[in-house]
Amino acid sequence: MKITLHPGQKGKRLNDLFGLFFEDINHAADGGLYAEMIRNRDFEYAPVDRWSYTHLTGWAEIGYAAVRVEDADPPFPRNPHYAVIRAGAGNGVCNLGFGTGICTEAGKQYRLTLWARAKKPMEIRAALGEASVTFALTAEWQKYTSVLTAGCTDHAARLCITAVQEGEFSLAWASLFPTDTWKGRENGLRRDLCEALAEMKPKFLRFPGGCLTHDGDLDPDARNGIYNWKRTVGPVENRPARRNNWGYHQTMGLGFYEYFLLCEDMGCEPLPVVNGGLDPHHLRFAEGEVLRQYIQDALDLIDFAKGGTDTEWGRVRAEMGHPEPFRLKYLAVGNEEVHEAFHTRMALFAEAIRKKDPSVELIGSAGPFADGGPYEMGWQYAREQGLDHVDEHYYMAPEWFLAHCDKYADRPADGPKVFLGEYASWGNKMRNALAEAAYMTHLQHAPAVSLACYAPMLCNVHYVNWRPDMLWFDGWRICKTPNYHVQRMFMQHQGDVCVDVEATDNEPVAAPRTPIAGEMFFIADDSTIEISDVQLTTPAGTAALPDGVISGRDKLSLGSTHGDFTLTFTFRRTAGEKGFRVHFGHQDEKNTYHWTVAGWQNNDSALEKRSDGRGSCLTQSNYSIVTGEVCRMKLEVCGDRITSWINGQKYNETVDALPAPRPLFLAASLEESTGDVILKAVNVREAAVTAEIACAHAGCMVEELSAMPDAENTLDAPDAIRPEVHQVPGGPGVTHTFPPHSVTVLRMKAGG
Numbered sequence: 127m128k129i130t131l132h133p134g135q136k137g138k139r140l141n142d143l144f145g146l147f148f149e150d151i152n153h154a155a156d157g158g159l160y161a162e163m164i165r166n167r168d169f170e171y172a173p174v175d176r177w178s179y180t181h182l183t184g185w186a187e188i189g190y191a192a193v194r195v196e197d198a199d200p201p202f203p204r205n206p207h208y209a210v211i212r213a214g215a216g217n218g219v220c221n222l223g224f225g226t227g228i229c230t231e232a233g234k235q236y237r238l239t240l241w242a243r244a245k246k247p248m249e250i251r252a253a254l255g256e257a258s259v260t261f262a263l264t265a266e267w268q269k270y271t272s273v274l275t276a277g278c279t280d281h282a283a284r285l286c287i288t289a290v291q292e293g294e295f296s297l298a299w300a301s302l303f304p305t306d307t308w309k310g311r312e313n314g315l316r317r318d319l320c321e322a323l324a325e326m327k328p329k330f331l332r333f334p335g336g337c338l339t340h341d342g343d344l345d346p347d348a349r350n351g352i353y354n355w356k357r358t359v360g361p362v363e364n365r366p367a368r369r370n371n372w373g374y375h376q377t378m379g380l381g382f383y384e385y386f387l388l389c390e391d392m393g394c395e396p397l398p399v400v401n402g403g404l405d406p407h408h409l410r411f412a413e414g415e416v417l418r419q420y421i422q423d424a425l426d427l428i429d430f431a432k433g434g435t436d437t438e439w440g441r442v443r444a445e446m447g448h449p450e451p452f453r454l455k456y457l458a459v460g461n462e463e464v465h466e467a468f469h470t471r472m473a474l475f476a477e478a479i480r481k482k483d484p485s486v487e488l489i490g491s492a493g494p495f496a497d498g499g500p501y502e503m504g505w506q507y508a509r510e511q512g513l514d515h516v517d518e519h520y521y522m523a524p525e526w527f528l529a530h531c532d533k534y535a536d537r538p539a540d541g542p543k544v545f546l547g548e549y550a551s552w553g554n555k556m557r558n559a560l561a562e563a564a565y566m567t568h569l570q571h572a573p574a575v576s577l578a579c580y581a582p583m584l585c586n587v588h589y590v591n592w593r594p595d596m597l598w599f600d601g602w603r604i605c606k607t608p609n610y611h612v613q614r615m616f617m618q619h620q621g622d623v624c625v626d627v628e629a630t631d632n633e634p635v636a637a638p639r640t641p642i643a644g645e646m647f648f649i650a651d652d653s654t655i656e657i658s659d660v661q662l663t664t665p666a667g668t669a670a671l672p673d674g675v676i677s678g679r680d681k682l683s684l685g686s687t688h689g690d691f692t693l694t695f696t697f698r699r700t701a702g703e704k705g706f707r708v709h710f711g712h713q714d715e716k717n718t719y720h721w722t723v724a725g726w727q728n729n730d731s732a733l734e735k736r737s738d739g740r741g742s743c744l745t746q747s748n749y750s751i752v753t754g755e756v757c758r759m760k761l762e763v764c765g766d767r768i769t770s771w772i773n774g775q776k777y778n779e780t781v782d783a784l785p786a787p788r789p790l791f792l793a794a795s796l797e798e799s800t801g802d803v804i805l806k807a808v809n810v811r812e813a814a815v816t817a818e819i820a821c822a823h824a825g826c827m828v829e830e831l832s833a834m835p836d837a838e839n840t841l842d843a844p845d846a847i848r849p850e851v852h853q854v855p856g857g858p859g860v861t862h863t864f865p866p867h868s869v870t871v872l873r874m875k876a877g878g
């Protein structure tokens with residue numbers, strides 16, 4: 127193969143293309159990036175967060191101690207609960223920390239903060255292993271601080287708070303941070319995780335989450351309220367806790383001030399997401415004054431980020447320690463919303479935000495799927511409303527990514543741009559990283575794509591809500607997945623402008639197409655469905671199949687098909703809230719196609735495919751079943767085209783594209799500050815590719831990640847897959863052999 131780079135022929139400007147997405151999922155914040163080591167430091171855990179929580183979750187008694195929870199006359203009215211501990215000398219309570227416990231390292235220092243008082247003057251002792259401190263309490267709430275030095279390394283340490291003399295004391299706050307946080311900040315972040323993120327050199331950070339931002343009571347002051355950035359700023363003790371919709375408790379210690387600071391530290395653009403005045407999970411829609419307040423909150427965020435200190439929220443920022451403005455170039459409204467109700471609200475947000483600050487680039491939503499009616503609607507509204515970017519999300523099989531490396535090739539670049547705000551292939555193996563890398567070469571060159579970030583970012587191994595994730599960690603270790611390395615390589619070596627790259631002998635090689643073939647059956651999804659008038663037409667003729675009733679997880683078999691078919695049937699739901707699926711081309715549980723009818727919360731009609739156990743939603747439309755209604759359905763497979771109709775109306779249509787890998791997926795760019803020409807090459811196949819690369823240079827840095835497709839990193843073997851770096855002396859070009867299953871960056875120094 128011969129690869130020719132044309133540094134003089136410049137294409138798309140890359141701007142802020144590759145960035146990061148942070149969501150407090152998998153305990154990514156509390157028990158994760160946020161370096162607080164005490165679980166339930168303010169006694170605000172409650173069943174509203176998770177049925178099993180109490181105000182004393184994370185705490186245990188030591189010896190004789192009677193512990194109760196009160197909320198009268200609290201030191202922090204917005205987090206009013208505190209523990210009242212009646213204990214004999216040497217007895218009290220201890221905190222168990224997150225995961226295996228509080229993780230300390232011998233010789234390291236930990237900053238302890240307590241808020242406490244006692245009925246009658248008494249002393250309490252706070253101990254972390256051998257290190258301890260004694261405080262004399264008074265009848266008034268007071269803050270007590272100390273720095274403790276850990277005597278040993280321990281991954282299951284406890285913070286023990288005990289009475290020195292028998293007595294009764296109240297504890298409203300117990301906090302412990304390593305002094306060695308990222309940038310040494312007191313309300314700081316975990317250094318190792320931040321370093322791994324900063325090392326990537328992201329161009330932006332989307333925060334504070336996806337579903338996290340739109341699930342809750344419309345009253346943001348409710349304990350169960352929707353995430354509102356205003357509740358996350360100001361003194362940390364008084365930021366009201368909330369229910370995190372991933373099934374746990376969220377302290378807000380990592381709030382909008384900390385997110386903006388992190389972006390500033392990493393030199394990237396903050397990309398906050400604000401709620402668009404609705405909770406799509408529970409169909410709650412803000413109206414009137416409530417909606418106006420949601421819009422006002424978005425406007426106030428602009429002041430908090432970059433308004434003068436003479437503005438109300440600019441002053442709050444200054445009081446928190448940052449009178450200078452932060453940056454705020456992007457603002458996203460909503461996450462995955464595709465309801466008509468969102469689009470009408472988005473128009474109001476857009477009008478108000480543009481009036482206040484026309485320089486802010488606005489981001490709308492195209493929902494959680496890569497194709498279909500709501501996706502198209504999101505784009506249509508974005509064009510009508512002149513939005514700058516549209517947030518797309520999808521999680522797919524690696525095969526889907528390899529089959530869609532031209533998804534945005536024909537997308538016009540003069541309207542709203544694609545912000546791929548969440549994507550990942552299902553898995554943290556090398557095969558996933560390779561598929562994502564191949565796709566990223568397309569994202570880099572597609573003119574319509576402006577921003578892209580992998581999701582989710584972080585996962586504490588003790589609290590898994592979602593997998594895959596980019597970085598895994600426990601209390602003392604982190605594991606960089608191959609997906610992380612790919613993201614980092616593309617970010618660190620993004621460049622400023624695409625340059626033309628040509629290659630000989632690099633045509634895509636499509637996987638051989640075999641007809642869609644296998645078993646066909648109906649399967650219920652916890653509902654009772656009557657099925658009748660079933661007809662299956664194949665090239666061999668039309669057959670009438672028996673009627674049936676399915677409920678629970680019942681199956682009703684329709685035999686097998688091989689190639690084209692048309693299936694028609696009538697159904698009626700008689701019980702339940704959901705629907706059913708029609709499987710076809712079913713080889714086994716891991717390799718199958720299905721039409722999902724009334725999936726998720728009775729609102730999808732989707733055509734999906736599972737390859738080697740990994741699912742891809744090929745296309746989705748909105749559809750809900752009404753119990754008792756009789757519906758006539760049709761599903762057609764014609765070659766690689768799959769189409770479905772409900773009551774004569776076409777609902778879904780897709781082409782089942784197969785992976786078509788090129789010998790090398792290529793992307794090239796120029797970094798203007800250094801003059802470096804950067805070539806990225808992804809070899810997803812089993813054969814090595816040797817290429818002559820024509821581009822004069824004064825020296826070339828080669829960074830390469832290569833491993834077998836099933837390889838992965840773990841906490842115990844975090845470097846099983848890691849990139850190798852070497853230098854090549856200057857010359858008129860380079861000859862390089864790209865190993866099988868590899869991602870390579872060649873950075874060619876200017877001046878050759």
Ligand code: AHR
Pocket residue numbers: 149151335336337338461462494519548581582592
């Ligand atoms: O990244 C995990 C979740 O996936 C996000 O919260 C949501 O936006 C998406 O559905």
